[in-house]
Amino acid sequence: MPSFHLSNALARDLIGQAVLAPSSHNTQPWRFRLSASAIDVLADRRRALPVNDPDDRELTISCGCALMNLRIAAARRELGTETTLLPDAADPDWLARMSFVASAGAPADQAALAEAIPLRHSCRHPFEPIAIPAAAPPRLVAAAAAEGAWLRPLAEAGARTQLASLVTEGDTAQWADTRWRRELAAWMHPRQQGDGLSVPALAASLTQLLVRTFNLGEGMAARDRTLAESAPLLAVLGTDEDSPRHWLQAGQALQRVLLVACRLGLQAAYLNQPVQVARLRPVLHQLTGGDCAQLVLCLGYPRAPPAASPRRPLIEVIEMSC
Template structure:
């Protein structure tokens, strides 16, 4: 079989790198060899204060893998992948073999148009109910990737989860190392990564974040966001190892793309999962076995927002 053409690789990887990532770190690296694309974790872009076990880093790479699969299917390529193929190389997360195939009507191919328009929407959603049929689609999307999505329907549980979000904000913002790390990832848009801040106010914004504990104010706002969101849900897995985190990432991106196909946007409020003591509390509130990996909010966006900046493709492909 002839090697992948450069323009095919470029097209597929341009979609892969549009995946979401913590602090928009984009912690992935790709290598291409004939029909094979290898996905590596780029741990130089890790967040040791926010994500000490690289759990969210791995989930982000799983999201990129899902986008790769979707883009391949859209281009009529079958993508056979193996997770963690080399026990001696912990950075090699997946190897994808691509084979030309007939035009596909697969569930992956139909998600392609959503990749470029998915956003992490951190603002308040429109006060509009999401139908049960759409919610069920999202639940099924997670299950397709060996994960689960549990919607928090009870008002009492929703308020308890929102309280955990606020508690998580208070704990994280009280940690100077966490604040310094957050400030370090505040970048002007031209950098192509990080949390975008206009260049003129960037030094002041970084200094404020590094210096002041704003946990109470941020927590109050995030608590309200959680409580008011039309859908609040936890995405989780039965296990809690690297392979489970990759499954969670693929499930997350499939859910986000399926949500966008139904007119929804989403964002996460992961504070109760990033802190071990709160993760146990959240697990208890859910009343089920397994491990919560992401706390998500879904709804209908009230305005268009720009896409987060992306690094140049040549910087993530070797």
């Protein structure tokens, strides 16, 4: 199939959609390398979280979310694409290549999600106490399956209570770790900085000091338990195996789930402590009956429109192929 010449303007437009993907602590750990007919997705390990994410698992999942946005943005423009994961075993930072080919067709199911990309935001406030329609969870399960992952909604009260207990145990373990608190504080920035967890500019230094200095685990555990137990939909997303390739699949599946949910009026919050704390992950696997849990999601109708997280300028994430 003949290649398609990718102009710089079109590439920037596509990448502008890709970078709207979610990432841990809003680190935005991706770079994009342009050539005449392809966009490479690269891991930016300078933006890694070695305490929270020692294996760069969540970093890779975040890049998978960006890759899914890139695929959807291309489909909306009816561009033919071919995606290769981990193109070069000798270069672990090169996570994916999206090649563009001259084609009039593009997956309609992907193109339909494009309008949700700028509307999807992480929810940091309680959800409305409104039940989700029964038809919604199967659509989200199917969205994950389309990308080679699984999504397990936890509907039974006992399972939700067990997961809430794992979340609170994870909160306690993380906040007791001074290294983890320092890492979290380092990513708390005023909004104008373009990345990180946004805090008011005048209070940024004080907030960082409080997080670094004090163990706030008890309060955070109570808040997160309430969120887990009250969320209209509590679900675990996972994969059959646990490798960088599967993390990329998990990221693409997560983003598809989030965009399908957004089209239904739903937004997501994350309670990933049972995955991040290594000793809790096997317990989570037993609870879900899955092989490799990757993320814990709360979904519901937000009480107010969630604010968009700041984004780095495109010039910081784009490089040209030699």
